[in-house]
Every structure is written in C-alpha cells, then in structure tokens.
Amino acid sequence: MPSKRLLITARSFGRNDPKHVATLQDAGFTIVECRESPNTDRSCLEAVVADVESWVVSAFRIDDALLSRCTNLRLIIKHGIGVDNIDIPAATRRNIIVMNAPQVNPIPVADLTMTLLLGFTRRIVEAHLCVTSGDWAQFLGTGVHGKTLGIIGLGRIGLAVADRAKAFGMTLLGFDPYAGATVSAQRPDINVVDLEHLLRTSDFVSLNVPLSSETEGLIDDGALRLMKTEVVVVNTSRGRVVDEAAIYEALIEKRIAGYATDVFEREPPEGSPLLKLPNVLLTPHIGWYTRDAMKSLGDQVVDSILSVYRGETPDNILNREVLSAFPAGLWDET
C-alpha cells in the first residue's frame, strides 16, 4: 500500500484530539500541515498542493486557479458543513471528490444562545470586568423566568434552544414557514405564530434560520420597529440575517434593549460601529466550537476519508458523479 500525502489546512482538525491524525497515519497517510489563518499566504499553499492527494480544509478558498495546480488531488473534505469556499464544479471537472462533515451538533449552538441571553441579561461581562479591575459594584439584571422567547427557525438548533429556555421557565413562541405546522403538532410547549405576532410579543428573540435570499435582512428596520423596547435579539445564525445598520440605529435610539450575537455581516467585524455600543454582547462565531463538537467533527472527517479510500460511497460526497472514476476506491487508483 503506497503512502498517500494528505494536506491539513483546517484550523482545528487534529488539534484537540491527536487520535484523528494518528488514525490517518496508521492507515498509511503522510500528513502535510499548513494551517489556515485569516492571513494565510496563498503562495505558501500553492507550493504544497501540487503533490498532495487529499486535503482537509476549513474556510480557505479553493478556486479553479488553485485546483489547476493540484495535479494529484483526488479528495477534498471540508472540516465543517458549508462548502461555499470550494469551487465544486471545478473540482468535479478534474475528478476530485468533494465531501463535507454534515452532522454538526446543534447542542453547542443552542447552549451558546442561552449563554448570550443570560450573559446579556445578567451583565456578566461588566460584572467580571468590575471584579477583576479591583472594584465591587452591583449590576442590576433582568430575569428570564416567565418571559416570552420568540424563536425564528424551528429546526435542530431552534428546537434545542426551546428545550433549554423551557427549563428556565420561559414561554415559547415560534415562527417557521416550513417546519411550523409539524412543530405545532408535535410540540404543545411551542406556540407557533406568524412573524409579526412573534416580533410584537416576544421579550427575547432568538434567530435560528439558515442564511438564504428569504432570510437575508429578515430583521430589518421594519421588523425592529415592531419589537418591544425591552427586547434583546440573540443571533447565533448568520450575521446577514440581521440588517446591522438598522439594528445599530435601533440600539442607539434605545428602541430595543440589546443585541447579543455570535455572527456578523462581515467576519471579523473590523470597524463595525456595533463594537462600540454598550448594549451589545459579541462573540467571534464560536457557537459550534466546543471540544465535544470538535471530536465528533474530526471523527466524521476521518471516517469519511477512510471510507472513500476503501471504495465506499458515503452520503456526504457532494459530487457523486466523479465516483465512476474510482470504482475500487482511492487506494487502488493508479
């Protein structure tokens, strides 16, 4: 069995659990590491891609020009779910298999949603900074028990948020034009309503929708003007679901109480006026990033690579049309 060169540029793959890389090495892969960062030098990568056969990637842009240099590449796997950074048609033209790791766990994102909600309402960051700076003051918080949480998007994360909020004694409203009827039938604890009703009546709003042409700017000036002045909007979905200019205006005019978000229109949100506001709580897109979720993601990546090399056809192959080029898998491919 010849040694296969596998490039890891993914930021976290193998870093939290050394077993992931060890399993691949034991299976006969030679590992080439060149980790991505916001300042990754493309030319440095261009030098290593020519002789690798498989590639574990995070957000690095793999375009047609770069693929033209990857003369031995047979498999790209995304360490995550979204593959918008990979030119799949260009990979397909070159008979390169593209895969992702789609079983992203909703629990860490739901946990972060509650963390942002409670962190904002109990003013945890201010309180922490007060104590660490040697001061001692009181920070009047807001309770969530008995308050209404409106959840927009009743999918995996939205329903996990509902489970958590229920345990905190919150009343649940939900809006979802697709899953709403099913949720309404199956979850008597969630009152599925129309969007306007949810926006007008909620004390807190949690955004749990995918970004699409329909959800981009869903929380715009019009939506914000329907909300109560005490509302806190929590966003762990995608930055562009909220019109950031509109929410900035609503925050400075105190038409809403707060915005707690893990996601931004542009990431990192360098220069965003939101960064200067007192009534925000901001995290750097960490919703999915826990040790446990990383282990599960790494397991999926390792299993997927080994499976394809064995000639199997797992469901997470995104361009199945190239498989006919490798009827016996990649180990036997010449």
Ligand code: NAD
């Ligand atoms: P999901 O597909 O299980 O659920 C999404 C739900 O949104 C679906 O029920 C769908 O019907 C609903 N929806 C679609 N369009 C809608 C609309 N216009 N109005 C209301 N509801 C609508 O997805 P999920 O696993 O729950 O993830 C939701 C989103 O969370 C992802 O698409 C992603 O953008 C985001 N996410 C963020 C992080 C993070 O680190 N912060 C991590 C994972 C996912």
